Amino acid sequence: MEETDCLFCKIVAGEIPAEVVHSTERTVAFRDLNPQAPTHVLVVPKAHFANAAELAAGDPVASAELVTAAAAVAAAEGREDYRLVYNTGADAGQSVFHTHLHLLAGRSFGWPPG
Numbered sequence: 001m002e003e004t005d006c007l008f009c010k011i012v013a014g015e016i017p018a019e020v021v022h023s024t025e026r027t028v029a030f031r032d033l034n035p036q037a038p039t040h041v042l043v044v045p046k047a048h049f050a051n052a053a054e055l056a057a058g059d060p061v062a063s064a065e066l067v068t069a070a071a072a073v074a075a076a077e078g079r080e081d082y083r084l085v086y087n088t089g090a091d092a093g094q095s096v097f098h099t100h101l102h103l104l105a106g107r108s109f110g111w112p113p114g
């Protein structure tokens, strides 16, 4: 289910390097290249879906696994408090159209988000 020219499909396939910190049957977690917090990890499904809603509809087990994987990474990094973010669509800040859950931790976060 790899999509040609998808950056995160290439990371999942090992064709583009990334600092992988966790993986499960259906997910891979790697550090964001441009971290916005001391811990900034992206958790992605191995299969290609464009956004969080498409993943939830197409593979609900993988969708749940993204959250449990993010919690496992937070625990491994000693982060009790963390923020999970899905950007969906360019206006919401999505720049890579392969579902990814941002795990952010290690500093205080404001609300509402910018």
Ligand code: AMP
Pocket: 007, 016, 018, 030, 031, 032, 033, 034, 035, 042, 086, 087, 093, 094, 095, 096, 097
């Ligand atoms: P979004 O803007 O929500 O689509 O998030 C995409 C994220 O991917 C951004 O936070 C980028 O910094 C990150 N990113 C882009 N290219 C890479 C890469 N090669 N390895 C790791 N993270 C990346």
